Structures are given as C-alpha cells and as structure tokens.
Amino acid sequence: MTAAHGELMDRVYRTQRHIYDLTRKYYLLGRDGLIAELAPPRGGSVLEIGCGTGRNLVAVGKAWPEAQLFGVDISDAMLATARTSLGRAGIDAKLARGDACDFDPQALFGRATFDRVFISYTLSMIPDWKAALVHAARCVAPGRRLEIVDFGQQDRLPRVWRRTLFGWLAQFHVAPRAELAPMIAGLAREMGSAGHCRSLYRGYAIRGGIARG
Template sequence: MSGHGAVMDGVYRYQRHIYDLTRKYYLLGRDGLIADLAPPPGGAVLEIGCGTGRNLIAVGRAWPQARLYGVDISDAMLDTAQASVAKAGMGDRVMLAQGDACGFDAQALFGRAMFDRVFISYALSMIPDWEAALRQAAACVAPGGRLDIVDFGQQDRLPGVWKRLLFGWLGAFHVTPRRELALAIEAMARASGGAAHVRSLYRGYAVRGGIIRL
C-alpha cells in the first residue's frame, strides 16, 4: 500500500459508509458527466478513482450495454464498491481493481489497455501528483474515445468568504482544487494529438473538461 493509499484508507475507513449520502449535496456535475458519456454499444468505460462505486453503478444503469471498470487506491473504498455493485446486481458487469491513479497497468488489472470512455470525478483534487494521474488517464483512452473530468473549480464568481470556507473545509479531507486544471487539460490534449474541451459550472464551483482522442 502506497503512502497516499494509506492516507485515503484512513480518511475513508469510516466515512465510506455515509460518503454517497453526504457527497451528493456538493459533488456537483457528476450526473451530467455520466449522462453525456454515451459509450458505443458494448463499449468499455473506466472510472479512475471509483470510490464507492456510485458513479459506475449510475453509468451501468444509463448505458446497460457498457462494460464497466473501476480503479481506486483505497482498499477500504473498494470493499464498499464491491458490496454496492453486488447489491445493484452488476457484479458480472463491473470489474474493480486496486491501483494508483498516477501509474497502473490497465492490461494487467483488466485484460485491456484502452477504453472508449475514461472519466475522473472529483478525484484529481485528492491526488498529490494529479498531473501524472491526468497523463495516465489520457494514455488509457482508445482512438476515437474520450476522457471526461469534473472537479472543484476556483469559485471565481462566488463570494470570497465562500471560497475561504469551502477550501478550508476541503483541506481537512486532503482535497485541493487544482487551479491549473484547465491549462493542464489543454496541454495534455496537444501532447496526445487530441482535442480539449473545458468549461466552468455553477459560477466557478466546478470545472468540467476533457480530451477527445482523434
């Protein structure tokens, strides 16, 4: 278990039991991302930082023909995800594995190296070397596929006191909104020969972006 994995296990060992109930009020934009995934029939969808499995289950319900994969660094979260996936009746459709978002071997974990859709929902803000995780995610996108990301923005069109309070609270959970996220997505698209898309949501509360691999 890496140092960051141990930290995440410590953070979520108990929180994982109420994670989905509490996070639905402030992890905004996740469901819009899922609704827009539109994988091809029988396509493969990978979530990096899959946590409790909540998003993968939602993808499975929205896109019943998709093959679903999830990787997370926290064994505690994966235990919850496995139980949630089984309860949802998707045990035969969802493959989960423990791995570091900054560098995992998708072929070894899942029997495939690339995916039609890769997404990261509110995880880059929790990964110390988030740019390495972004590179890893882009490398997993199949030709013609897409990487989609949603995460905290800089709250630039919201009151300053709101930003100070939110960022202070997030910091207690090892969450740091990435100021350079939009620029990093655009740079990664150029480096990978893809096309970037980035936009602000909810007056800067969140950032939605990604890369289309051409």
C-alpha cells in the same frame, strides 16, 4: 507513493465511506451530467479512475446497461464498499486496486485502453494529479474520450465561500487544482487531440475532457 497514499485514503475513508454518498451528493456537482454525456458505443468499455464507493459506476450501469464497466481505486476500504454497492444494484463491474498515476490496465483488466475514461472529483485528491491526468489520457483508445469533473476555483462566488469551502476540503486532503483547465488544454495539444473545458455553477466546478485523435 502508492502505499503511503493508499494508507492515507484508507484512514480518511475507513468510516467516512459508510456515509460518503449520502453527504457528498449535495456538493459533488456535475457528476450526473458527465455520466449522462458519456454515451459509450454499444458494448463499449468504460473505466472510472478513482471509483471510490462505486456510486458513479452504478449510475453508469443504469444509464448505459450494455457498457462494460471497470473501476480502479487506491483505497481498499473504498473498493470494499464499491463491490457491495455494485452487487446490491445488480451491476457487473471489474474493480482493482491501483495508483491513478501508474496502474497497469493490461495487468489489472486484460486491456490497455477503453472507449470512455472518466475521473470525477478525484484529481483534487491525488498529490501528483498531473501525472494521473496524463496516465488517464493514455488509457483512452484512439477516437474515444476522457471526461473530467472536479472542483473549480469558485471565482464567481463570494470570497468567504471560497475560503470556507477550501478550508473544509483541506481536512479531507482535497485541494482544487487551479491549473486543471490549462493542463487539459495543453495535454490535448500535445496529443494532437481536441480538448474542452468549461466552468459550472459560477466556478464551483470545472468540466473538461479530451477526445483522443
């Protein structure tokens, strides 16, 4: 899947990446709240899976300047933009190309686990998103956390809104995951860890995570 999906993402975002952050800031809601709540330990490691343009890593670097930052993405085009964005902001981060479902953090970054792992509006773009979520949890160090934000099911918003949004997102190969909340809860139980999940903005977004035991 790596090559095919990576090529697809490069095609979709080869030009979109230049205006991605400007346009997405109005509807990728909940990202900044997640970053504000990351609270990595002093000098701790933070990995973003699906780092895209680097927008979130720049925000993490500003909010938590002592953190060690890492990012992985399947799109070479997005990674090129991320490197430019981070360099312009003067923030150091190690970036690498990899498939969210099976990248090897030890090979890419020289470490197997991280103090904080987060996924922001990425699971809705990954075909095998369940495998990506399981893999992300494995990248969390014992006693540390995985945090997630993504599109919800718009359940407390007008039906016409849901149809319009979902139809528009489909043009970018984005599909909000109806099973995300139960998947987080089930994975937390399997790991013997504590999970959390809540709806944001009347179901527009879902915010969840796992604190690894």
